[in-house]
Amino acid sequence: MDAFVDPPAGEVRAVVARALAEDLTPLGDVTSMLLDRSRTATGRFVARVEGRLSGGACVSETFHQVDPALVLDWQLADGSEVGPGTLIGTVTGPLASMLTAERTALNLLGHLSGVATLAARFRAAADPSTHVWDTRKTTPGLRSLEKAAVRAGGCVNHRGNLSEWVMLKDNHLVGVGIAEGVARAKAAWPGRTVQVECDRPAQVEEAVAAGADAVLLDNMSVDEAAACIATVRAADPRCLVEISGGITLDTIGPYSRIGADCISVGAITNSAPVLDIGLDITPGEGAP
Numbered sequence: 001m002d003a004f005v006d007p008p009a010g011e012v013r014a015v016v017a018r019a020l021a022e023d024l025t026p027l028g029d030v031t032s033m034l035l036d037r038s039r040t041a042t043g044r045f046v047a048r049v050e051g052r053l054s055g056g057a058c059v060s061e062t063f064h065q066v067d068p069a070l071v072l073d074w075q076l077a078d079g080s081e082v083g084p085g086t087l088i089g090t091v092t093g094p095l096a097s098m099l100t101a102e103r104t105a106l107n108l109l110g111h112l113s114g115v116a117t118l119a120a121r122f123r124a125a126a127d128p129s130t131h132v133w134d135t136r137k138t139t140p141g142l143r144s145l146e147k148a149a150v151r152a153g154g155c156v157n158h159r160g161n162l163s164e165w166v167m168l169k170d171n172h173l174v175g176v177g178i179a180e181g182v183a184r185a186k187a188a189w190p191g192r193t194v195q196v197e198c199d200r201p202a203q204v205e206e207a208v209a210a211g212a213d214a215v216l217l218d219n220m221s222v223d224e225a226a227a228c229i230a231t232v233r234a235a236d237p238r239c240l241v242e243i244s245g246g247i248t249l250d251t252i253g254p255y256s257r258i259g260a261d262c263i264s265v266g267a268i269t270n271s272a273p274v275l276d277i278g279l280d281i282t283p284g285e286g287a288p
Contacts, residue, residue: 005078006057007148015145016061019104032096040284041095043102045109047082048276052120054078054149055112056089062105067097079116079152088277092284102279111142112149113275119153119268125249127256130263133158133242137266146269158264165193167216178203182210195242204228208235217260219245226258233259 023029045059056078063070070093082088091098122132132155138146147157159165166185168178176184178196185194195214196207201224207215208231215232217225225243232239243255244264255263 002077002079005054005148005152007145009057011144012057012061013065015142016058016065016104016108018141019108020062020065020101023104024100029096029100032099035096035099037094037096039095040093041098041281042284043091043098043279043281045088045090046278046280047086047088048084048278050083051081051113051117051275052153053080053082053088053113054116054152055109055145058108058112058145059089059105062108063091063093063098063101066101067094069093070097070101078148079154081120091279095281095283098281106277106279108145110274110277111139111272112145112152113277114272115146115149115269116153117275118272119150119155121249122252122265122268123154126252126263130256130260131156132252132256132268133262133264134268135244135264135266136161137270139269150268153268155268156262165195167195167197169197170199170218173197178206178212179210182207182212186211193240195240198228201228201231204231205235208232208239212239214240214242216242216244216264222254222258225255225260229259 053076056074060072063072070091072089072091074089076082076088126132134147134150134155135158143160147160150157159167166189168181172181182194182196193213195216196203196212197216197218198204198207199218199220204215204217217228220228229241232241241260242262242264243260247255247263247265252263252265
């Protein structure tokens with residue numbers, strides 16, 4: 001495992017526990033209860049399509065929480081590329097326990113690998129000089145896991161939550177002006193990044209003049225964004241420039257070549273299709 005792409009262990013345990021409770025409350029797996037507990041099996045995690053892996057820790061935790069007698073052997077780690085028929089790993093142990101854990105494990109593995117796969121596609125479509133960020137548009141309760149999947153896909157993380165830095169978005173600016181908002185933020189939260197969302201050049205100029213650490217160019221055309229980047233670089237080269245708003249695989253290329261520091265894409269986490277991964281099970285000892 002690569003520590004950079006691994007999700008927090010505590011979050012993995014908590015997410016898996018909630019997922020299993022959802023599947024097993026109140027009576028447990030009433031179908032697998034019918035099986036002889038002495039029967040064992042081997043399951044092979046196999047990719048059905050091309051993609052990028054994420055979620056291995058969740059799979060391991062799922063099988064461990066269901067039955068510590070289930071033993072996993074990973075052939076590939078998070079961040080690895082797969083194709084149709086690629087063997088990802090195997091699990092061996094009691095068949096009944098394996099079947100109880102199967103859907104929860106595959107749900108998490110497929111979803112998180114889907115996020116990693118889409119992240120990898122955006123990363124490949126962008127110029128290497130520009131970072132590709134995720135956003136807070138994540139599945140409630142899964143943010144840390146999805147952000148780990150983004151890293152597994154080769155992209156990087158924007159702020160993790162509302163406590164990490166100050167971002168004055170358009171709706172905040174309804175209640176406070178840019179200059180006043182930046183001044184208040186600097187006084188209240190010294191040391192935290194202060195970013196201002198801007199949808200027109202005048203706002204960019206005001207934000208930089210007020211001492212903002214970062215500006216977000218929201219829903220601008222490529223030409224408009226390029227002009228605003230030039231304004232920022234001339235006024236304060238240290239100010240970070242982010243581009244956001246409706247970025248797609250078709251448009252990220254042009255936007256990534258005009259000098260921004262990063263481009264944020266909500267679709268990476270809120271619109272990623274599940275990566276098709278199966279668990280092929282063959283009987284072991286005790287099979288009829």
